Amino acid sequence: MKKISLPIMCLVTLAAALVFFATTASAMDDGHDMHTSDRVGKLFHESMQKGYMLAYYLMDLRDQGDDKAADHSSGDHASHGEKQMDKPHHIMVYIMDKDHKPVTDAKVGFLINGGDKGTQKIMAMYMGQGFGITADMQAKGGYEIALKAVIGDVTLMDRFSHEMN
Secondary structure, eight states, X not given: OOXXXXXXXXXXXXXXXXXXXXXXXXXXXXXXXXXXXXXXXXXXXXXXXXXXXXXXXXXXXXXXXXXXXXXXXXSOGGGGOXXXXXXXXXXXXXXXXXXXXXXXXXXXXXXXXXXTTOEEEEEOEEETTEEEEEEOOOSSXXXXXXXXXXXXXXXXXXXXXXXXX
């Protein structure tokens, strides 16, 4: 039987270790990924509240062009008439619990201050592994966005600023 040289054996061992650690890291990371491809819009804020991870995505419905956005936002908003476009911004919040599982049962509300409309108080609806609203953030400038989510006996509060250009 032919002996395998030490450098060859080291390279094979190193390659096997790299494959093992790369696949393990990838598998472990899957549960933590807040930027999955099934989310629509642009990520514009992330936070941690009481061990829960919150990721906020913003989409201008007037710019709808891809099928994913249309599917996610319940169809063609142009067919809903002019009144629907009074609120052309779709905001989604995706909440993951302490075990990195999506929260699917919660009461979520937004309070948005700023712009021409003053204060907007909107209850979110569950859709696509997250909670979504439509709002009017057409006026350029700063907006203060507050969220309240009640998940069982846990109440999450989050507040942040966002600049619309």
